[in-house]
Amino acid sequence: MIGIYYPGTSWLHRAPPGLKLVMLLLFTTTIVIFRSLPVLAGAALLIFIAYTLARIPMGLALTQLRPLRWIVLLLMAFQWWLLGWERAIEIVGTLVLAVAAAALITLTTTTTAMLATLERMLTPARFIGVDIEKVALVLTLTIRVVPVIADIVGSVRDARRARGLERNARAFVTPVVIRTVGYSHDLGDALIARGVGD
Amino acid sequence: MIEFRDVCLTLNERPVLSDINAELAGPRVGIIGANGSGKTSLLRLINGLASPTSGSVHVLGLQPDRNGRAVRKKVSFLFSNPDAQIVMPTVAEDIAFSLRRHSLSDPERDLRVNQALHQVGLTEHHDHPAHALSSGQKQLLALASIIVTEPQILLCDEPTTLLDRRNTREVINVLNDLPITVVMSTHDLDLIRDWDRVLVVDGGRIIADTTGIEAIATYLKLVDS
Numbered sequence: 001m002i003g004i005y006y007p008g009t010s011w012l013h014r015a016p017p018g019l020k021l022v023m024l025l026l027f028t029t030t031i032v033i034f035r036s037l038p039v040l041a042g043a044a045l046l047i048f049i050a051y052t053l054a055r056i057p058m059g060l061a062l063t064q065l066r067p068l069r070w071i072v073l074l075l076m077a078f079q080w081w082l083l084g085w086e087r088a089i090e091i092v093g094t095l096v097l098a099v100a101a102a103a104l105i106t107l108t109t110t111t112t113a114m115l116a117t118l119e120r121m122l123t124p125a126r127f128i129g130v131d132i133e134k135v136a137l138v139l140t141l142t143i144r145v146v147p148v149i150a151d152i153v154g155s156v157r158d159a160r161r162a163r164g165l166e167r168n169a170r171a172f173v174t175p176v177v178i179r180t181v182g183y184s185h186d187l188g189d190a191l192i193a194r195g196v197g198d
Numbered sequence: 199m200i201e202f203r204d205v206c207l208t209l210n211e212r213p214v215l216s217d218i219n220a221e222l223a224g225p226r227v228g229i230i231g232a233n234g235s236g237k238t239s240l241l242r243l244i245n246g247l248a249s250p251t252s253g254s255v256h257v258l259g260l261q262p263d264r265n266g267r268a269v270r271k272k273v274s275f276l277f278s279n280p281d282a283q284i285v286m287p288t289v290a291e292d293i294a295f296s297l298r299r300h301s302l303s304d305p306e307r308d309l310r311v312n313q314a315l316h317q318v319g320l321t322e323h324h325d326h327p328a329h330a331l332s333s334g335q336k337q338l339l340a341l342a343s344i345i346v347t348e349p350q351i352l353l354c355d356e357p358t359t360l361l362d363r364r365n366t367r368e369v370i371n372v373l374n375d376l377p378i379t380v381v382m383s384t385h386d387l388d389l390i391r392d393w394d395r396v397l398v399v400d401g402g403r404i405i406a407d408t409t410g411i412e413a414i415a416t417y418l419k420l421v422d423s
Contacts, residue, residue, distance in 0.1 A: 005288055007325040112291045143287055147329035151281075186282035189247055193275035194285070194296060194343070198267035 005110050012054040012108045017117040020105045028098045037086065040093040047100050054108050064103035065096060072096065115140055137196065141187070152179045199223040199379060200244055200351070205253035207239055207402075214239045215402045218253070222381060228390030228410060229383040230417050231399035237383035240399065241353045244381065245273040258350060274349040278356040280336035284328045289320060289339055292328055296343045314346040318372050334365025341372055354382040358389070387414050 007013075012020070031043050051061050072092050079088035106114075115136045122132050156175045165171040191197065205218040215236045229237045242248035243255045246262030246269055255262055262269040277283055286292040293311045302310070315321045318338040323331065328339060337357060344352060354373065358366040370389055373380055382390070390396050396413035398406035398420070406416040 004327060005325065110291055111287050112294060137285075140286060144285055144328075147327075148281055151329075183282060186277065186279055190275075190277060190283040191285070192247060193245060193270065193277075194283075195267070195270050195299065198270060 004107065006056055006060060006107045008055055008108065010054045010108070012050065012104070015108075017105075017109050017113050018121070020109060021117065024101055024105055027101050031094050031097055035090050035094055037090065040090060040097065043097050044093070047097055047104070050104055051100075054104065056104070056107055060107070061100070061103075064107070065100060068096065068099055111140060111143060137191075145183075145187075148183060149180060152176055152183065199258060200381070201256040202240075202243070203254050203256070205243065205250045205255060207236075207243065207248060208251045209239075209248075213402055215243075215250075218404060220397065220404055220407065222395070223379070224395055225377075225379060226390075226393045226395065227379070227381045228393045228396035228413070229381065229399060230385070230387065230390065230396060230413060231383075232421070235399045236402040237399050238355050239402075240397075241275070241355050241381065241383060244351070244353055245270055245275055247275070271347075272349055273351040273353060274344040274347060276337075276340060276344060276352060276354040276357045278359040280333065280340040280360075281329075283340040283343070284336060287327060287329075289326050289328055289331070290315065290324045292339060293343050293346050296347050300347075310346050314342040317345055317375075318342040319368065332365070334361050334368060337361060337365065337369050338372065341369065345372075345376070349378060351379045351381065352376065354380060354384075356384055357382065358384065358386055387417070390414075 027043070027046075031039060051058075072095070075095070076088050076092045079091050083091075118139065119132050119136050122130065122135060125135075126132055153176055156172060156179065159175070160166060160168065160171045163171070200222040202218040202220045205215060206213065207215040218240070229240060231237050239248055243250060244257055244262060246266035249263035257269050258272055260269050262273075284292050286295045290311050293314050294307055297307050297310060300307075312321070312324075315324060318341055320335060320338055320342060323335065323339075328336065331339060337360075341357075352373075357373075358369055361369060366386065366389075373382070384390060391410045391414060393410040396406075396408065396410045397404050398408075398413050398416050400420055405420075406413055408416070
């Protein structure tokens, strides 16, 4: 869901990341505080317009929400049973719109620009001994390793199936951990070689 | 340029390199040998990823185990697995990451990123997610991230091991065009056949230091014996 920049030249792509983060904060705060069906309908329209102006394909926009589908279903059912359908729609709608808005920021902002902004925002923490560059690097690597670990999990699952060990948890966990640790080791070497930490 | 003086390296109480004495200079130096013979350790000593247990290594007048930072500004490392070298989510961002400590304006940085992309033939992948590239393209990206910093020496540890023949040729073409010293370990003997300087490493020792053709003959004799 995160880290997939969609190249473009729209006003949203060109807007400073700091401004986009402030807008995101205002947007989510508003829909949480003034939660009601008319407000959510207005917010949904706003998000739709923003995606359209940023020229994000509808399929890609919906992909951002796909990881939420099971949470949305469970939350919807639970809140409906507990508080009724209207409140359920409000709560689930708030969550979906907040994620859609956050995804719009990551789709229109390069990781480099976002990290530079975060580094600037975290600058005061330098006075209490926080290494801002390392914090930014950790955030970057968190985004970067998601597809790598997904590849590791995929190939281990295939290997397990090829050996007829589909139901063996140890045949899954052990190689995933070993390969992930091995990858971390290699990544550490590469970071040192690229001058990180020097 | 690179000098090993009586270098020994022991890892986990196991001798990895013994009595290494060599001076490496010139545009291309190859290193061949069996798995576990010490090729990678030899390269790791050059940019300070490993420190000699005894003896000393000198690179461009500096000792990597004491001046690692200064050495790594001049000496870059290309690993066999490109996935471990790519840090940023998109192609251009990963190359720009290498320039984070160069005091460049945004247009200057973008220019150098684009030049590096052009050099390795990845211009059309500028904003693509790095993880979506093929293995060969990832290795070319790793190479671009190195080229952009304009190192004086490039160490390559089996850079084509995970690549098919076509991607191997592309990576080697880029390496061949670099006007810097390249020290490369490899199992692909064809790559170093025409090189003037190739070391054969066996059991942690340099057993031959000769031309590509003679080094290959020595190595094959070793493998067959």
